[in-house]
Amino acid sequence: MGGREAIATPPVPRAARRAPPGGRESGGLPEAGPGPGAAQRPAEEPWIRCRACGAGIARPADRIALGGRHRHRFANPYGIVFEIGCFGAADGCLAVGNPTEEFTWFSGYAWQVALCAACRTHLGWRFSATGGSRFFGLIVERLVEPPAA
Numbered sequence: 001m002g003g004r005e006a007i008a009t010p011p012v013p014r015a016a017r018r019a020p021p022g023g024r025e026s027g028g029l030p031e032a033g034p035g036p037g038a039a040q041r042p043a044e045e046p047w048i049r050c051r052a053c054g055a056g057i058a059r060p061a062d063r064i065a066l067g068g069r070h071r072h073r074f075a076n077p078y079g080i081v082f083e084i085g086c087f088g089a090a091d092g093c094l095a096v097g098n099p100t101e102e103f104t105w106f107s108g109y110a111w112q113v114a115l116c117a118a119c120r121t122h123l124g125w126r127f128s129a130t131g132g133s134r135f136f137g138l139i140v141e142r143l144v145e146p147p148a149a
């Protein structure tokens with residue numbers, strides 16, 4: 001018997017794979033990706049950086065002068081001399097340990113060790129007075145100054 005060839009398989013309609021309007025994945029974070037304002041600062045703010053890892057530690061505008069000078073030289077109890085610069089803020093530093101006034105270089109100020117928050121290199125000290133004023137003394141040779149504008 002001759003068969004009828006059943007046309008058994010109707011053409012499968014291909015699902016039209018259209019990209020959604022806009023062509024982007026939906027459901028992403030609206031802020032994701034470079035948007036206006038992200039990398040569009042008119043002048044890139046320079047950072048004083050950790051010499052070991054390059055992380056931003058403080059900004060030039062954070063420099064302060066104590067006793068009329070930004071830089072100070074001190075020796076620790078082991079006779080090691082440090083040249084430090086004073087900063088009112090150092091966002092890239094992590095202060096660790098309990099504040100102590102033992103051997104402090106600034107009378108009335110207790111100190112803590114200040115580390116690079118990124119690589120934990122010892123960068124200097126954070127000094128804080130009981131009255132609430134505080135600053136960072138950072139070892140000059142462990143930082144990289146931004147290129148002069």
Ligand SMILES: [Zn+2]
Nearest residue numbers: 050053116119
């Ligand atoms: Zn570092």
